[in-house]
Amino acid sequence: VVAAASLAWSAHRTGETPTAAYFSSLTRAWELALGALGAVAVAAWPARRTLPRAVVEPLALAGLAAVGWACLRLTPATPFPGTAALVPVLGTLAVLLAGATATRSLVDRALSLRALQLLGGWSYSIYLWHWPLVVIPSVHVDRALTLGEKIALAGLTLLLAALTTRLVEDPVRRARGLALPWRGLVLYPTTLALVVSSAVAAGAYVQRTQGEVGRGAAITLPDDWRRELGTDDPATALVRASARASREGRAVPRRLSPPLTRLLDSTADLAGCDYRDDTNRELCPRGDQDAERTVVLLGDSHARHWIPALEPIAEQAGYRAYYLAKPQCVPWLVTSLRGGTTEPFTACDDFKRWALEQVERLQPDLVVVSSSPGTSRGVLVDGEVVDDPEETARAVRRGTTALLERLDAAAGRTVLLADVPILADDPGPCLSSRPRSLRACLTHERPDHRAAAAAQVRAADAVGVASVRTRQWFCAGDDCPAVVGSTVPYRDGGHVTTQYAEQLARPLGVSLGLLRRRSSRSAPGRRRCSATGRRGGPAPAAP
Structure with missing residues (x-):
């Protein structure tokens, strides 16, 4: 038993x-x-x-x-x-x-x-x-x-x-002295007490040493940041300022958000609709639940980490929101393989069928699709396992195109939220090592992922679906800072922390055409447009 x-x-x-x-x-x-x-x-x-x-x-x-x-x-x-x-x-x-x-x-x-x-x-x-x-x-x-x-x-x-x-x-x-019937009654509690006390002491030490890993102040924007950093988006500007501070060897900020001891726990709340459970087929309305307009987020765990940003956007813009995100299940209409195996991920296929049925039933005003590229695991084509990178990429591209076309027919507007950069190094362990400066934890995006994310955008362009690029909120040029301001943007090498996603609510809402900028001033010679619909023209922005 x-x-x-x-x-x-x-x-x-x-x-x-x-x-x-x-x-x-x-x-x-x-x-x-x-x-x-x-x-x-x-x-x-x-x-x-x-x-x-x-x-x-x-x-x-x-x-x-x-x-x-x-x-x-x-x-x-x-x-x-x-x-x-x-x-x-x-x-x-x-x-x-x-x-x-x-x-x-x-x-x-x-x-x-x-x-x-x-x-x-x-x-x-x-x-x-x-x-x-x-x-x-x-x-x-x-x-x-x-x-x-x-x-x-x-x-x-x-x-x-x-x-x-x-x-x-x-x-x-x-030892003869210990060869007694009751020695287990003495030795076992003694060793257990040693283990427990060691674990408690180690936990207290970690909490104390990792609570404040650095001695520096949070990175802030200069007064003339639009001209100096070359952007009208404060989120992008802060990333550029943080990358520059890292290259200059600035000290790690004293108080990081989230604390490193809570970094791996920084995941979005699914409010009862955790689709990791293969039997869960419920809908959980979020956002402004009394609103007439509807937005649906569809994807895998790389969609889930955007929920803390989309939730305040939906509430402010007046949208009822549904988050159909199943971790490890890319939404593209292709059968992927279960991680680490050559077995088809049938539970993912079942979830995708159900999710698409919900989208077609809800007829949402906006569908936001976000996902990892899905090219690293291999796929199933005509019943055969395909793990060649080029063949896999072609199959995923066909599946991406098929999904976007189907969503665009069912929704008022469809937007591809391009995947965030997958980093070459996980920032958490580096920051936990108490580096002397931020330079030690400065990393870059994996080249293979950058190419795969660009292929996502090209597939959306081919079918006339708008896309929102996200790289500028995480990397500046080739440099991706481990800390932006005083926030750790990644909880691992590829998933966004809830704290950083919340900070991106305003720029994401602007890019989706659901929120307006806080200021009407623009950087000289630059004009930023919202994501456009399939038939052209800017998407309507909420007041």
Whole structure:
């Protein structure tokens, strides 16, 4: 029961929050439970029954092959643990069960070599030592480790594991004074108290040190910012000023928004319509719920992060809003693959069909489409998996065109909100390292993503759908600052924080033609137009 429940929970949580699933005892308990079931089976086995070699040899070899396959084929892109962990776990269990019989297999003889037995004896110490020895040096040098460095750290891991096994583990395990029936009642609470107190102390330390990572003031606009920074948009100007401050080596602002300890939690509220649940088919009206006009936001998680900007726009401009955003599900009319697999994302296809039905039923005054390009995962074309970048891009372009044409026929106006830049480096870890200046965290947009985002706009242009570019609110030239003003714009390498999205409500509303500028003054020689409809002419702006 424990194994089945834990495995089901692991599969569910891995799809939602893979990092939490990796470290959670609840999502890993099934692995220990299967080992316990194997131990019970062996204990109940009458006198280590001899099995035919024709059974034991294939069982042991298949188990060893499964573990080897997992080592070579599971990648950082594989959702893990989830069901993918079944391969190494069942493989290990098969090797153990084969070795518990009286029939000795080739695998049994190989694993009985003295060197491998030593590694087995040190294995728990290896497990404990390898993580800090891999992570701390990499963070300290702020780069990926070389092959030689990795080999040296592996050797150091083995040395420390051998020492701690002999000097710490074995003496405690064999100590006569501790060989008492109640030692678990003493040692377990003691170690648990140490773990809990260490965790509380570490949490307090992180909260204190990451609460204020810098000593500088927030970046502000100069008095003559229109002339000096060459734009009439204050949001764009602040990005340019922040990029310049980063290049000049300005100190990180003292108080960042959101605080770095809350950065990963900075996600938009879906108010009951969380479409990550594949069974959720409800509509949640937001914005001005009494308004006669309607706006629909459609897309994946790259649409969801715009909700904090669109919500105040809808309220001020008098629009009832619906946010049809399903994370990892690009809206283009093409079957994408589930992340890290070659399986078609059928739940995404079902959601897209339902979402388009809602758009055609609502007949909204405005549909805003925003999504990641969807060219990095591969797609399904005529029942065949296509992962060639060029073929995938062509299939996505056809799907983009088909979606925009269908939306444009159903809505009063359709606007493509071009994807935000995907950064080459995640700003959060860099800022958390307490850099001396903002220059250390200045990054740039990934070139492949910049080309894919431009292809989105070209597809919209081809069918006469208006588009709003977003890059100017995140990057200045090739430079993308980790802090804009005193706000961290990204919660990871590609998703906007709710705080920064809220700051972009005014410029986004102006670009969509739903809000007016605060000031009538314009930069010399420049005229900014709102997004235009398919038939030309500026979109109507709300008072």
